[in-house]
Amino acid sequence: TTNGQLAFPATQNPSADANTLDDYEEGDWTPTIRFGGASVGQTYTLQTGKYTKFGREVNERCHVQLSNKGSSTGNADINGSPFTHPAGYDTPGIVQWSALAVAMVGVFVRKLASNSRLYLERITVAEASTEHDLVSTDCGNNTEFRVSITYNV
Secondary structure, three states, X not given: OEOOEOOOOOOOOOOOOOOOOOOEEEEEEOOEEEEOOEOOOOEXXXXXXXXXXXXXXXXXXXXXXXXXXXXXXXXXXXXXXXXOOOOOOOEEEEEXXXXXXXXXXXEEEEEOOOOOOEEEEEEEOOOOOOOEXXXXXXXXXEEEEEEEEEEEX
């Protein structure tokens, strides 16, 4: 400790002891919305991402808003997340959305096992209770997502 501060090395020094805090990190990341794994012609009004890693626990937050959704088609995800989720786990998060092209009952976000992307799913008013992947036709030129998700690495 120095002057009331606890400093961790720039490169983690992992401990085998489960009760030893051996890592803390804060940082920024740039979220991009992709459709079918691509983002051709997209432009953004806003792209901000923050994360905090405390030991094995990661909290990611992002706020991303399109100004033009471009020409890519297919399933939607948010790319750019700084960490890969471990195998064997899927973790849900919280998402707030606006300016979608289709009336929605709910939009959901998940981080899938062995992946760094945030997958978006939805339930439309017309479908009432069936969850499907959010797709490019569900989004408009000014669609906006605010996401928070916490998981272990």
